[in-house]
Amino acid sequence: MEVKKLPAHVLTTIGIGSVYPVYFPENLEELKSILKSEKVYIIGGGSNTVLPEKIESKIVSLRKFKKIKIKRNSIILGAGVSLSEVLKLQIKENFSLFEIFAGIPRATVGGLVAQNAGAFGREIKDFLEKVVYLDLDSYEVATLKNFSSFSYRKSPFPKKGVVLETEFKIEKDNHVKEKIKKFVFFRLSKQPPFYLQTAGSTFKNPLGDSAGKLLDLVGMKGFKVGGVKFSEIHANFCINEKGSFEEFKKLISIAKERVKEKFNVELELEVKIPR
Template structure:
């Protein structure tokens, strides 16, 4: 029995073959995944991971594809999406347990519904709770790692375990969460406060984003800010706003964003990233580090 037929037999979630990843990334680029698996719930996720491990099939976990570039040749093995299986929310006083597949914007909104504050800084950051925790997403002086108490995880064989926040090494746009671990759920501690005041603060932050960041297809910021500087400023100083490769171009409004047009390819995006890094290093001596993740077959 091949792996597709086995997954179809033993799981009730959605299983697809040769799924174009361009349909699952914010940039709208990327070739097909051999298998695309959307488990129904946490137990089925564990079963699917165990099956893939038994069959020796590598897998990649994605949230809603907001911070990833999938190469044009696609992904060999399986892609697991968690937005169905782990879209959970529970609250006990000031403590929230949020599933990794929950949208970050929904988490913020739900916390304010319960008069809990502390996540307003993340308003407008795309992605899911799991993705935000993995990279310690942040903005406006705040980082999600500062509110995390613990994280439930699953290893590549389907076994689950927990780690306390102090063991996860949260720092600027990174953590010690292994690429081989699947984030299942985060325990988050917030402060009691005025939910409506929080919503007014969010409106201010979103207004600022609309004024300073582009609309259109993008993956958010492409590069991490180097110490003491802003990546967008360095790109702008290198005269790269509007630089284009095929259907991808550097935003004229915010130089740390790359926008894609219909017909763009992952090669366009990756070639443009390479040109920007080379020219910024030549101009300023700074080697920019990626904030997005490039995955798939070379």
């Protein structure tokens, strides 16, 4: 199994943290071996992960799980396939699937499924046909076809198991390239520029409300702690300007306290923090 020491800015889009050994299993047996012997954190493209300076878990990437197979009305994708690879394939083959996620940097299929990522009123579970995963109790490969356990930004994974591959419904769409461009431009107009180090939405939206709006109303737009701040464009996006994990923790703590005090709303983190 390949092991590389990689810095936080390579592993995550926000780039907070230090340098970590990362394990790259090439097959199911190598993945099983490390899961059985170590406490593990499965990392995708790191678009919604903030790494502490030190973590107990071994970081494992499924980057080598790259299966792609197009069927008549569906597509099978390995957990390590990137969002950008799928979007390029959509343009080449003219089908609709992930265009609503266009512009999210470095996301992977496994990460999108595990978080039940969503945008513009739709979620990953709306496209799913099945999820093939490694069960963490039996260490056997299992299949999930009922997605009632999925909810807003939540799925049974990784608690239930490690996503290996997925099958999604697809539809023919000769205008998908234009739609992808539209969603990219929309994100550019409403969110911080892609070249900044950010982990996307910091907090989940409370039921019937907007985390960004609440943060804006309590003065968090542009609010800074050391080298980490909330964006002046969108108050729910943290931006790393050579900051530390401790500064990030302090910033989100202040934000949560202010929103709780003014609106009696408990904000819940959307970003993942491994332990």
